[in-house]
Amino acid sequence: MRELLGRRLSAVPYDPLTEEQREIRELVRSLASERVAPRAAEIDKTGEFPWDMVELFREHELFGLPYDEEYGGTGSGALMVLVAIEELSKVCATTGLILAVQELGSLGIKLAGTAEQKQRLLPRLASGEWLAAYALTEPGSGSDSAAMRTEARLDGEEYVLNGGKRFITNAGVAHLYTVFAKTDPEAGHSGISAFAVEADSPGFEVGRIEPKMGIKGSTTGEIFFNDLRIPAESLLGEVGEGFKIAMRILDRSRPGIGAQGLGLAQGATDYALEYAKSRETMGKPIAQHQLISATLADMETKCEAARGLLYKVGMMIDEGAPDDELTKISAMAKLYCTDVAMEVTTDAVQVLGGYGYMQEYPVERMMRDAKITQIYEGTNQIQRLVIAREMLKENRAFLLAGVG
Ligand SMILES: Cc1cc2nc3c(=O)[nH]c(=O)nc-3n(C[C@H](O)[C@H](O)[C@H](O)COP(=O)(O)OP(=O)(O)OC[C@H]3O[C@@H](n4cnc5c(N)ncnc54)[C@H](O)[C@@H]3O)c2cc1C
Structure with a gap:
């Protein structure tokens, strides 16, 4: 009996996970305690983005958790992603955030992307080849996100973006950014559209990376769009649905x-x-x-x-x-x-x-x-x-x- 009690980790007496989900939780738990925990203090101290944690996720297919099997993911569902983030964050919140932001930055494609966008972009995110980011906040618009000033103008077959975003997690390390911009500056909420923007697009620039209180290994920074040109097919959903x-x-x-x-x-x-x-x-x-x-x-x-x-x-x-x-x-x-x-x-x-x-x-x-x-x-x-x-x-x- 004593031994049994001794084996109880942080006890969750009942949980709704399936056998398969419990196995994944065990894998994440052991990676967290053996590979992530020993790095946590150092990640905090150096404030450097932990690429070795990204590599660990890639090796063990953790990036696949938020994606369906048809896009190279594990198809294990949203609850499983939450459990994995929880387990990782028990020992290192910066590392847990890597998985949370991969999901945040790709949900726009999952929810509003075309079949072509999903086929082209999601497998690269599911394998971890690309990291993702979500770019909504601007210097003058945080809680009041509709007050954003970044604009996107259709020019032939391309959108041209001008403006910038602030406090973007994964700035400088992400390859794919879900960006929100005004396609009709007079139209308030309904004048905003969403775009999938690749970091190697001409006119994309990363600005200052902020020093901060916590989650120090995660990058939080500015991105700028200077006449950034992206194909019109980069639009997510309909114009004005952003x-x-x-x-x-x-x-x-x-x-x-x-x-x-x-x-x-x-x-x-x-x-x-x-x-x-x-x-x-x-x-x-x-x-x-x-x-x-x-x-x-x-x-x-x-x-x-x-x-x-x-x-x-x-x-x-x-x-x-x-x-x-x-x-x-x-x-x-x-x-x-x-x-x-x-x-x-x-x-x-x-x-x-x-x-x-x-x-x-x-x-x-x-x-x-x-x-x-x-x-x-x-x-x-x-x-x-x-x-x-x-x-x-x-x-x-x-x-x-x-x-x-
Ligand atoms: C480390 C870090 C990472 C981030 N990552 C991202 C990211 O990846 N992508 C992204 O788009 N953004 C990101 N953000 C931005 C973040 O979401 C915003 O900072 C946040 O939404 C608040 O906006 P703000 O800082 O402009 O504060 P403000 O909106 O200026 O708010 C200031 C204070 O006023 C309060 N307040 C504002 N309006 C109201 C109201 N109507 N009623 C009551 N109280 C109110 C707020 O709660 C807050 O306490 C990040 C921020 C940080 C610090």
Whole structure:
């Protein structure tokens, strides 16, 4: 019995994964602990993009997870991608993000691409030959993405793009960018179109790569379009559909950031638990002081609640839930998992006391890494706005009918 208990890792008493998905989780878990964890502190310290992690994903076909078999992927579904990001982020959030952004940067093609675009582009992303990026944010438009100024003008058989994007993950390392630009600057949301832009297109330039608080190995940078010319067939979906495509992508990609947050929270909980069992004060392990054990219990409970919400949205995506049902739950999963990430990693630092504040211990990095999950792919204020907006569309008056 003792042995059995000893074998329980971070316990997930029940999960909805199939046998095949559990096997993939085991593979990712062992890669995470054997190959990714030993690199995490160094990636954070050097701030260099971890190409060796990309190579690891390529070798073990992890890039294939978000893609159907017909495009060279494993066809294992959205839930599996979330589980993989969670496992990787338990030990290194920068490495987990590589998978999340590969999906983010290719969802536009999956959702709105033509058969030709899918055939040409997706296999290169599924093999990891190309990395992808999603370019929506500009200096003057983050939360208010419709205020973007980048323009795309049709010139014969080509679109000509002018403008630039800021804070783009994978800037400089991605080959394929999903870019949003105004094809009709007067038309607000409906004047935006989406394009698949290759980094070797004439007029494409990478600007400053930002130094930042966490996820230091991930590049975040500016890209510029100076009379950038791309074939007209680079348009994704119809002219003017870009904003809708951007939001449909986010409904499916935000859970990936939730998974990154959950991985950070669970990784920090696991570390704090083991530390609390061995660190002694006042004659006993700190885990036996009630205030510490209560903190650990709260951390674990929050992780498990976050996992429930996250896996639910993963299953909904896999079952083809309609857009209007995904928007709210996806925002809820992103909001909750990432708020939990910030709370739990902060608690983990507290459990370790002064040692938690030192770079020698990974919870210091986890707390810094957790902060971004509350900001990108829509800040958590924006998630609350989205959830409330969806709630306001609902009519629950009947529930109260007859209540005195
Ligand atoms: C490391 C990093 C990586 C990123 N990667 C990408 C990427 O790959 N692709 C991409 O397109 N973008 C990316 N971003 C951009 C990111 O999505 C934006 O920074 C984010 O959406 C917020 O936009 P902003 O920074 O302009 O803040 P602002 O929109 O200026 O917001 C400032 C503050 O005001 C709040 N706020 C704004 N409007 C409202 C409102 N209506 N009600 C209540 N509060 C509000 C916000 O929540 C925030 O707290 C990245 C950012 C970072 C830092």
